[in-house]
Amino acid sequence: MDLKELEAIAFREHQQDDKIRIRCCIVGGCLSANGLAVKEQLVKTVQEADLGDEVAVSGVGCMGLCSKGPLVRLDPSGTLYDRVSSEDAPKIVASVSPRASSSQSLPPSQYQPDAHPFFTKQLRIVLENSGKIDPEKIAEYIAADGYRGLYKVLREMNPESVVEEISQSGLRGRGGAGYPTGLKWATVAKAQSDRKFIICNADEGDPGAFMDRSILESDPHRVLEGMMIAAYAVGASQGYIYVRGEYPLAINHLQTGIRQAKRLGLLGTGIFESSFDFKIDIRVGAGAFVCGEETALMASIEGKRGIPRPRPPYPAESGLWGCPTLINNVETFANIPTIIRRGAKWFSSIGTENSKGTKVFSLAGRVCNTGLIEVPMGTTLQQIVGEMGDNVPDGGKAKAVQTGGPSGGCIPAALFDTPVDYESLKELGSIMGSGGAIVMDESTNMVEVAQFFMEFCMDESCGKCIPCRAGTVQLYQLLTKIREGKAVLKDLEKLKQLCNMVQETSLCGLGQAAPNPVISTLRHFQDDYMGLLSQE
Amino acid sequence: MPITKENSNIHPSGDKRFQMLSATMKRHQYAPDALIEVLHQAQELFSYLEDDLLLYIAHSLKLPPSSVYGVATFYNFFSLKPKGVHTCVVCMGTACYVKGSTNLLTSLEQQYQLQAGKTTFDNQLSLLTARCLGACGIAPAVVVDGSIEGHQTAESVIHRVEESLHHGS
Numbered sequence: 215m216d217l218k219e220l221e222a223i224a225f226r227e228h229q230q231d232d233k234i235r236i237r238c239c240i241v242g243g244c245l246s247a248n249g250l251a252v253k254e255q256l257v258k259t260v261q262e263a264d265l266g267d268e269v270a271v272s273g274v275g276c277m278g279l280c281s282k283g284p285l286v287r288l289d290p291s292g293t294l295y296d297r298v299s300s301e302d303a304p305k306i307v308a309s310v311s312p313r314a315s316s317s318q319s320l321p322p323s324q325y326q327p328d329a330h331p332f333f334t335k336q337l338r339i340v341l342e343n344s345g346k347i348d349p350e351k352i353a354e355y356i357a358a359d360g361y362r363g364l365y366k367v368l369r370e371m372n373p374e375s376v377v378e379e380i381s382q383s384g385l386r387g388r389g390g391a392g393y394p395t396g397l398k399w400a401t402v403a404k405a406q407s408d409r410k411f412i413i414c415n416a417d418e419g420d421p422g423a424f425m426d427r428s429i430l431e432s433d434p435h436r437v438l439e440g441m442m443i444a445a446y447a448v449g450a451s452q453g454y455i456y457v458r459g460e461y462p463l464a465i466n467h468l469q470t471g472i473r474q475a476k477r478l479g480l481l482g483t484g485i486f487e488s489s490f491d492f493k494i495d496i497r498v499g500a501g502a503f504v505c506g507e508e509t510a511l512m513a514s515i516e517g518k519r520g521i522p523r524p525r526p527p528y529p530a531e532s533g534l535w536g537c538p539t540l541i542n543n544v545e546t547f548a549n550i551p552t553i554i555r556r557g558a559k560w561f562s563s564i565g566t567e568n569s570k571g572t573k574v575f576s577l578a579g580r581v582c583n584t585g586l587i588e589v590p591m592g593t594t595l596q597q598i599v600g601e602m603g604d605n606v607p608d609g610g611k612a613k614a615v616q617t618g619g620p621s622g623g624c625i626p627a628a629l630f631d632t633p634v635d636y637e638s639l640k641e642l643g644s645i646m647g648s649g650g651a652i653v654m655d656e657s658t659n660m661v662e663v664a665q666f667f668m669e670f671c672m673d674e675s676c677g678k679c680i681p682c683r684a685g686t687v688q689l690y691q692l693l694t695k696i697r698e699g700k701a702v703l704k705d706l707e708k709l710k711q712l713c714n715m716v717q718e719t720s721l722c723g724l725g726q727a728a729p730n731p732v733i734s735t736l737r738h739f740q741d742d743y744m745g746l747l748s749q750e
Numbered sequence: 751m752p753i754t755k756e757n758s759n760i761h762p763s764g765d766k767r768f769q770m771l772s773a774t775m776k777r778h779q780y781a782p783d784a785l786i787e788v789l790h791q792a793q794e795l796f797s798y799l800e801d802d803l804l805l806y807i808a809h810s811l812k813l814p815p816s817s818v819y820g821v822a823t824f825y826n827f828f829s830l831k832p833k834g835v836h837t838c839v840v841c842m843g844t845a846c847y848v849k850g851s852t853n854l855l856t857s858l859e860q861q862y863q864l865q866a867g868k869t870t871f872d873n874q875l876s877l878l879t880a881r882c883l884g885a886c887g888i889a890p891a892v893v894v895d896g897s898i899e900g901h902q903t904a905e906s907v908i909h910r911v912e913e914s915l916h917h918g919s
């Protein structure tokens with residue numbers, strides 16, 4: 215494979231461009247809502263009307279508005295149809311071509327994405343191809359400038375300058391903690407060892423978060439390319455993707471992607487006729503939240519119980535089988551190809567002072583528009599919840615938004631003018647986390663929410679360290695006592711102290727962050743707690 | 751029959767599934783670190799992990815049975831008990847919780863006189879819960895016999911389960 219061949223593949227794909235495109239989402243929420251049947255009906259209708267030379271139907275990844283699926287989009291007009299059923303297919307086809315028999319009534323409800331705030335407020339880097347390309351066709355990814363970044367690094371850059379470019383971009387890890395990606399790469403690159411590994415963390419354990427699932431289902435090659443570039447930069451020749459077992463379609467699309475990349479010589483030995491070799495294997499998780507934590511995840515890849523170990527040594531020094539290991543999140547890797555193609559300067563012009571680029575959020579809970587959005591860092595919660603999410607259904611009022619899952623916190627509606635970036639969210643007692651944003655309305659009691667998350671952490675604690683194993687149980691019992699109206703003021707003090715202890719003394723991030731939902735609700739929603747205290 | 755190198759992939763019971771499992775282990779060169787992959791395959795073939803099966807795996811990968819058992823019990827995905835003919839998994843993740851999944855679960859529990867995590871006496875239905883299915887955009891979500899259903903209500907989920915129980919799939 216060389217650049218000429220790559221461009222020939224892209225050229226062949228672009229010959230489809232003058233056709234009218236009907237794109238139907240066949241992943242995630244739309245798949246559950248029968249998207250595949252809709253797509254098949256569209257294909258059939260086009261065939262029967264013999265419109266194949268002017269209309270092309272394709273199955274694509276997530277368009278974002280998951281609550282309204284199945285979604286179908288027409289291009290070049292950009293018209294979007296929601297809640298499409300198989301019966302609607304003939305109407306949609308009729309609307310694009312005068313040649314189709316059109317005894318049909320109007321197609322179902324439609325939007326113009328360039329006028330709807332859910333779409334106009336977005337800036338899509340990671341999701342650039344989602345909803346546009348067929349995730350199972352490598353040619354479509356290549357036609358969308360895919361694998362150009364890999365070509366560029368292999369033929370025009372040395373590993374040091376790749377690391378430097380990523381450092382300059384200001385990209386920070388999207389898996390939760392926001393560690394500077396360039397710095398992590400530099401550490402692994404510097405480590406002396408003949409064996410190094412790359413791991414893509416696709417364990418996505420935070421309930422309410424589905425960004426990584428969607429990226430993998432909609433544009434798997436972007437993640438593979440990001441891993442390849444990283445491998446070249448740090449000098450690794452073996453990569454693993456650790457995916458949750460709950461995501462069969464993501465696993466399937468990754469397997470297809472790896473097979474196709476191998477066939478084109480983009481994975482394997484002598485990639486792009488250079489001396490770079492790289493191989494990627496998939497490891498399927500088995501349902502343990504703690505395995506998202508990097509040291510536990512590595513234990514799991516080694517076939518053991520997913521139990522974390524103290525750091526240092528960090529994986530960058532001693533990771534998988536004791537070798538230097540680079541571990542990044544799915545979304546982090548997905549940013550890489552575009553940064554390489556468009557440059558660090560371009561990337562760092564987006565976002566805020568200390569948080570560059572965009573963030574993908576999965577907007578869920580009590581809002582009208584739920585789904586996946588990608589916004590520049592620094593977008594306010596009000597814009598996300600109020601404008602893009604279109605507020606709470608049935609005229610309800612938002613009470614809080616929860617970010618960061620069981621390690622995060624709840625931000626009250628009064629503070630929705632906060633811009634989202636790593637630091638601002640932390641100041642409010644929450645974290646960016648992986649990107650789940652769950653809206654809660656006035657009917658939600660925050661003590662109940664805190665108890666819900668504590669139950670989660672209690673169940674998912676691996677049991678290795680006592681503060682986490684026993685502390686979460688005690689915290690859960692205290693919260694239950696409060697909810698049952700049996701607690702007194704002194705118990706709130708106890709609750710705070712215990713939170714502090716678990717935070718300070720736990721071994722890994724799970725325990726250290728487990729009290730966050732309690733602390734943040736105590737801080738912002740004290741009335742919910744006070745209202746439940748016993749009067750005695 | 752004693753297990754020797756030559757016939758180690760033929761299980762004394764003659765059950766063909768052991769051969770397939772053995773092929774998987776061979777593909778991983780019987781590496782102990784392939785244990786989780788092997789357990790996944792075993793559960794897919796046998797639907798749950800019996801003690802006998804775990805012993806067989808331990809023997810093949812040359813691992814102490816205690817560590818195979820330890821791994822199998824650590825991960826929620828592996829089930830050491832048989833499941834019912836039909837399964838209904840209710841997502842109890844945050845997004846579904848906020849949209850009333852507790853209500854779905856209680857209705858199902860009442861309807862089938864069944865606690866979450868248990869199987870009915872006639873072995874027809876297992877009621878399970880999940881952390882998050884990644885289908886939060888269509889919350890509350892359930893999985894009935896492997897297919898995800900979004901935007902559920904107490905009525906719709908019971909209707910869906912009834913369909914499964916009476917029409918086979």
Ligand SMILES: Cc1cc2nc3c(=O)[nH]c(=O)nc-3n(C[C@H](O)[C@H](O)[C@H](O)COP(=O)(O)O)c2cc1C
Nearest residue numbers: 387388389415418419506507508542543546723724
């Ligand atoms: C309890 C716990 C769960 C975690 N879960 C995830 C996860 O699901 N996905 C993820 O990418 N990182 C998760 N992390 C963070 C990882 O340990 C690690 O920091 C991350 O994968 C690094 O990638 P990044 O630098 O690209 O963010 C988790 C951490 C902890 C403590």
Ligand code: FES
Nearest residue numbers: 841843846883885
């Ligand atoms: S919380 Fe139920 S699917 Fe994510």
